[in-house]
Amino acid sequence: MIEKVWGRTALPAPFTAPAGKKIGEIWFEPPPELPQVLVKYLFTSEKLSVQVHPSDADALPGEAGKEECWLVLDAQPGAQLAIGFNRQVSPEQIAAAARDGSIEALLSWHNAQVGDVFFLPAGTVHAIGPGLALVEVQQSSDTTFRLYDYGRPRELHLERALAVAKGVPYPVCHRSSVAARGQTLINADHFRLDRIEGAPDADVSATYFGALLALPLSGEVRARSVQARAGPGECLFAESIEALDFTDAGVTLLTRAK
Structure with missing residues (x-):
């Protein structure tokens, strides 16, 4: 559990925040066999904060690129996500807006609903609004460049952010929903994400060769050869999809590196 200034003291089940702690993130540390993906x-x-991440090509030594995606699990009325700009803007316009705080008005704010899926390529300027519970799957990187942070006393990284930020609207093709996408939610350069109900079918199984993570949203997933299992709020690593038992599974997210 990671404390954040924007986190919550009351978390949805099955999680419980420690007394007096504002928990914003719950990480499942990548296992050594699958270091490329963080859930x-x-x-x-x-x-x-309004922020952006570099690509592998833009990252400096000691940094790591980051593409990511969000699946909306819960959204209070009016909850929004800011992704991309509402028109094409220059680096100079982004810099000026970041300095005077008007960058919020330049961003494109998207109403969020349960089941929405958003893919964010590296270089996409974004911010998450209040009242949301999300699953985030990403390259295993914490390289974040903040452009604007509402006056909070945290470091900004304007020069680095401007070097990688894309001053363009968010492509419609990168937003979808569980209902529209079917099983495969994201098939990106660095990771794949699928949402299955019950056991995976032959098409999904055929694409999951090697190590993977299973994140149950309902029901339970078990390992076949060892006494390991995961339910909602947990994550299970396996060396192959054949090593997992989905007899008692409900809705499960599967992800692997590419």
């Missing part, structure tokens, strides 16, 4: 839950009570 998180996010819980927001305030706006997150």
Whole structure:
């Protein structure tokens, strides 16, 4: 559990925040066999900073690129996500807006609903609004460049952010929903994410060769050869999809590196 200024003191079941702690993120540390993918839950009570992540090509030594996606698990009325700009803007316009705080008005704010899926390529300027519970799957990187943070006393990284930020609207093709996407939610350069109900079918099984993570949203997933199992709020690593038992599974997210 990671404390954040924008986190919550009351978390949805099955989680419980320690007394007096504002928990914003719950990380499942990548196992040594699958270091490329990081899975998180996010819980927001305030706006997150306006930020951007570099690609592998843009990252400096000691940094790591980051593409990511969000699946909306819960959204209070009026909850929004800011992704991309509402028109094409220059680096100079982004810089000026970040300095005077008007960058919020330049961003494109998207109403969020349960089941929405958003893919964020590296270089996409974004912010998460309050009242949301999300699953985030990403490259295993914490390289974040903040452009604006609502006056909070945290470091900004304007020069680095401007070097990687894309001053364009968010492509419609990167937003979808569970209902529209079917099983495969994201098939990106660095990871794949699928949502299955019960056991995976032959099409999904055929694409999951090697190590993977299973994140049950309902029901339970078990390992076949060892005494390991995971239910809601937990994450299970396996060396192959054949090593998992989905007899008691409900809705499960599966992800692997590419």
